[in-house]
Amino acid sequence: MTAINRRQFCQLLAAGTLLPSLGISPVLAANGQTPLFASAAKAGDNDYRLYVAAADGSLLLDHKLPTRAHHVEAHPHRPVLACTARRPDTFIDIVDYQQGKLIHRIASGEGRHFFGHSVFTPDGEFLISSENNIKDGQGRIVIRRASGLFTKVADMPSGGIGPHEIKLLPANSQTLMVANGGILTHPDKGRKKLNLDTMQPSLTALNLRSGQIGEQQMLPAEHHQLSIRHIDTNLRNETLIALQYQGKEDNPPLVAVHRPGQPLKLLTAPEPVDIAMKRYCGSARFDSSGQYAAVSSPRGNLITFWDLQNDRYHSMINSPDGCGLAATGAAGEFIITTGRGICQQHNLISGNTERISLAQRLAWDNHMVTL
Amino acid sequence: MIKRAISLSLLCSALLSPAQAATAPDSTQWRNLNKTLVAQHVLPRYQNFADATAQMAADSAALCQNASSANLTVAQESYHRAMDAWQSIQHIRFGPIENLMRSFSVQYWPDKKNLTGKHINGLLAKQDDANLTQEFFRNASIAVKGLPAVERLLFDKAGLPAFADNSYQCRLNASISQYLASLGKHTAMEWQDYATSFSTPGDGNSYYETDIEASTDLLKALVEPVEVIRDLKLLRPLGTAAKNVNGKVKPRRSESWRSSRSLRNIDMNVATLHDLYSGQGDASFKALLSNAGHQALADSIEANFVSVEKDLKAIPRPMFTTLEQPATRQQLRDLSAKMKTLQYALSDAVQLLDLQLGFNSRDGD
Incomplete structure (x- = not known):
């Protein structure tokens, strides 16, 4: 990072230009096919791709990736996707899905790898990613310009080990919520988890302007093996957390919520549902209203729904190997993708579930985004 | 892991002569x-x-x-x-x-x-x-x-x-x-x-969109329990004796020990999986695997089942008390090893049949 770039970034923040622009969403005229969602998927042996699926089930984009990816982020007002490598890989593909071409492939650079997640700032000017500084295993948050050569403008400590998903607080686009999963890995050891006995995950509120940690919350000591990995934020500055358990207890809590200045609040479902979640959640998303939340449990083959008005479990549906979640425009409604190639739409208020037929059967990866 | 990859690749190259290329089953067969x-x-x-x-x-x-x-x-x-x-x-x-x-x-x-x-x-x-x-x-x-x-x-x-x-x-x-x-x-x-x-995947009423999706559920029911039986029903009660001949066993971890039927449960499990694998003649996973050009693997899985069943019968019961005997422990360790072989062979079959049992569930992120 250079001082000038960093200063420019701070000036932009100060000028308030990071606020969301009013929705100039891309319109795809191609044969009336409206883009529905984007997700990475496995298409065959060692064949990983980024797809955009249309509402009619056709595929509008088929982009070959170097290796397996994890999260896909949509640019707030350009037809551009950022598809981040699964740990411990080192690329983010920036793809124009209208023209179907790779605009840029970001490399994490010497001594770094990505953890699978990145987000655009609401003005679309910057891309923020979670990274591993391999030498000392410390998590880093890196801000790059979201155009041209995607140069780094800031590089700051994440406040922990293994930062995974990151999300801006929408009501305050200078605060980045970081899920510091707490799990130490090293590329030389593949995906092996190296510090399960001592891991200490945290949810960290990072001020992007100063790089300072505003707030850091940890779970009580007896829950230190609950990795904080997947999060989402809503307009009320609430952060929804999906946990992954690394310990040996039978039935740990797997969902939590954070409100600024308050400790993390663990939520539980009825006992059989909690058990059926198999100690592992894969993705967390708020609905468009911000009141309801969905959490996927791909090992338990189910999706649970939660009401954040009263912090209670709402309902569940079965979804074999279901993981990818995204809100539609309707309250209480989500799209769900699965590793078995299924795409469903579920509305928790009506209880209605529908299949969305897709042209091709693909193993959809952990995360997806509606377009 | 490396050993496994080699065994699978040898198997493929041995079976895939140019004249007899292996093909995955079609949707009618599924x-x-x-x-x-x-x-x-x-x-x-x-x-x-x-x-x-x-x-x-x-x-x-x-x-x-x-x-x-x-x-x-x-x-x-x-x-x-x-x-x-x-x-x-x-x-x-x-x-x-x-x-x-x-x-x-x-x-x-x-x-x-x-x-x-x-x-x-x-x-x-x-x-x-x-x-x-x-x-x-x-x-x-x-x-x-x-x-x-x-x-x-x-x-x-x-x-x-x-x-x-x-x-x-x-x-x-x-x-x-x-x-x-x-x-x-x-x-x-x-x-x-x-x-x-x-009977009617994809018709709007079926829970399945495709035949292969329904087959995946059934194949999962064949493959995944093998590991569960081994881990929970054999290795947990064996405790540290699973790896160490002088280790300590944990009889109360045996399934259904109060009714003295820990091994009878495993008898039922294995016989059931065996039936799911090859019990229905031409319409079985074994037959599909053979038809797809993997006769040797199909036969070796069948032999694995027979051998596991035979070894099970020879273990003295009830396991809750016989666990204490060094000879029984050795029999259980051997059985566990055989079940691991069976588990690997079934995993190979899944790959050769071109099915995907779990993608996100096995991701670990």
Whole structure:
């Protein structure tokens, strides 16, 4: 990072230009096919791709990736996707899905790898990613310009080990919520988890302007093996957390919520549902209203729904190997993708579930985004 | 892992001569397999579970009417048949058994925190008739309404006096048995409807969009339990003796040890998986694997099943006590190794049949 770039970034923040622009969403005229969602998927042996699926089930984009990816982020007002490598890989593909071409492939650079997640700032000017500084295993948050050569403008400590998903607080686009999963890995050891006995995950509120940690919350000591990995934020500055358990207890809590200045609040479902979640959640998303939340449990083959008005479990549906979640425009409604190639739409208020037929059967990866 | 990759690649190159290229089954073959397995393997087993739990409910009620030694034996025998039936269908973890977490309700195990014991003792201490209603059991903890709860009550060391004079313990057992009979009946009935999904995937009414998606559920039911049986039913009770001849065994970790049927459960499990693999002749995973050009692997899986069954029979019972004998421990370690071989061979078959059992569930991120 250079001082000038960093200063420019701070000036932009100060000028308030990071606020969301009013929705100039891309319109795809191609044969009336409206883009529905984007997700990475496995298409065959060692064949990983980024797809955009249309509402009619056709595929509008088929982009070959170097290796397996994890999260896909949509640019707030350009037809551009950022598809981040699964740990411990080192690329983010920036793809124009209208023209179907790779605009840029970001490399994490010497001594770094990505953890699978990145987000655009609401003005679309910057891309923020979670990274591993391999030498000392410390998590880093890196801000790059979201155009041209995607140069780094800031590089700051994440406040922990293994930062995974990151999300801006929408009501305050200078605060980045970081899920510091707490799990130490090293590329030389593949995906092996190296510090399960001592891991200490945290949810960290990072001020992007100063790089300072505003707030850091940890779970009580007896829950230190609950990795904080997947999060989402809503307009009320609430952060929804999906946990992954690394310990040996039978039935740990797997969902939590954070409100600024308050400790993390663990939520539980009825006992059989909690058990059926198999100690592992894969993705967390708020609905468009911000009141309801969905959490996927791909090992338990189910999706649970939660009401954040009263912090209670709402309902569940079965979804074999279901993981990818995204809100539609309707309250209480989500799209769900699965590793078995299924795409469903579920509305928790009506209880209605529908299949969305897709042209091709693909193993959809952990995360997806509606377009 | 490396060894495995090599064995698979050798296998492929040995079998894939240019003249006889391997091809994955087509959707007609998958559909034929699905319909046959559901009709011949799944539905009869759910019906058997419904019948056995109904009989257990009747015999448990009769025990409360007349707590004779003969009636206690009959009730215990009918528990054994219900557990046999469950061990022969527990591998099917999809469909109606998923509704309301029925699968966990039938058998919550392993029960590491002794939830069943705590709940049952709590109910016995309270002696509240309100806790004997079907409504109570619908909402009760899964740890208190399954076969392990029945086992605890029926195989109580206190014996016959615990059931005398229409005791609370006897009525609690009869109520849980009644709940299980109702669960068994409804699951079997709902499966009749669910079964139609295998004939018409993709028609809008089916739970499946494609034949291969339905086959994936069935193949998962064949492959995944092998690891579960090995990990939970063999290695956990072996404790540190699993790896070390001088290690310490943990007999109370054996499944159903109170009714002395830990190995009988595994007999049922293995026989069931064997039937799912090759029991239906031309419409079986074995036949599809052979037809796809993988005869050698198909035969070796068959041989693995036969060999595991043979070794199981030779292990002295009940495991709860024989676990203490060094010779039995060695037999169990050998059996565990054989099951690992079987597990790997089945995983190879999954790859060769071009099915994907779990993508996100195995990701670990």
